Amino acid sequence: MILNTKHFGEIDIDENKIIEFREGLPGFTNLNRFVLIAEPNDHETEELKGLIYWLQSVEDPSIAFVMVNMVKYMPDYNPLIEPEQIQGLGDYDPEKFVFYNIAVIPDEIKEATVNLKAPVVINDEIKQGKQVICTNEEYTVRHYMFK
Amino acid sequence: MLALTRKKGESIIISDNIEVVILGVGSEQVKVGITAPSEISIYRKEIYEQIQQQNEQAALSNTDLDILKNLMK
Numbered sequence: 001m002i003l004n005t006k007h008f009g010e011i012d013i014d015e016n017k018i019i020e021f022r023e024g025l026p027g028f029t030n031l032n033r034f035v036l037i038a039e040p041n042d043h044e045t046e047e048l049k050g051l052i053y054w055l056q057s058v059e060d061p062s063i064a065f066v067m068v069n070m071v072k073y074m075p076d077y078n079p080l081i082e083p084e085q086i087q088g089l090g091d092y093d094p095e096k097f098v099f100y101n102i103a104v105i106p107d108e109i110k111e112a113t114v115n116l117k118a119p120v121v122i123n124d125e126i127k128q129g130k131q132v133i134c135t136n137e138e139y140t141v142r143h144y145m146f147k
Numbered sequence: 148m149l150a151l152t153r154k155k156g157e158s159i160i161i162s163d164n165i166e167v168v169i170l171g172v173g174s175e176q177v178k179v180g181i182t183a184p185s186e187i188s189i190y191r192k193e194i195y196e197q198i199q200q201q202n203e204q205a206a207l208s209n210t211d212l213d214i215l216k217n218l219m220k
Binding site (some may be wrong): 007022023025026027028039047048051052063064065066073084085087088102104105107109110113115117118131133141142146 | 185186188190194195197198199200201202203204205206208209210212214215216218219220
């Protein structure tokens with residue numbers, strides 16, 4: 001399926017890889033279908049492997065979110081999620097559920113923040129995703145990555 | 148907006164599958180219990196709005212990730 005995206009230009013996506021977000025995302029509840037695109041060239045750098053992904057909207061190709069896998073990048077990041085939050089994502093399996101954090105990247109890159117409070121959880125096996133809220137009080141929606 | 152007055156222990160039913168019950172009433176706070184199908188998300192409004200705002204900003208993000216990646220190495 002061809003998508004004319006804002007960030008990658010024209011790309012061909014495998015429809016079997018489309019992930020359904022039944023409730024969309026807060027602020028984008030009308031967008032329910034996304035694909036995960038690994039940031040190109042990351043496989044060349046060991047430290048960056050698997051850390052940065054784009055959540056590209058299928059319905060609105062101009063919308064894509066940068067996501068960082070903070071569970072990998074930040075050693076003690078441990079979001080606690082109540083079972084009710086992830087009920088729609090199938091039986092919980094730590095091997096199949098991956099957590100990503102949506103990043104805000106301003107022009108001054110050093111000011112980049114990630115949302116630690118509300119990670120995006122994806123069960124790649126059944127292709128379902130959801131942005132959930134962890135119960136940890138110490139995490140915020142705007143965590144500076146480099147400060 | 149529909150405004151209703153409820154006493155502790157009384158409920159409100161929304162559509163036919165969402166129930167809001169008043170569990171306790173204090174001078175400053177009210178404790179509510181909500182029963183809804185699992186596919187319906189329930190949020191504290193201020194948190195929801197913060198997430199919404201961050202997502203909206205994220206969609207406008209600078210997309211040149213080279214500098215970001217250098218900072219992360």
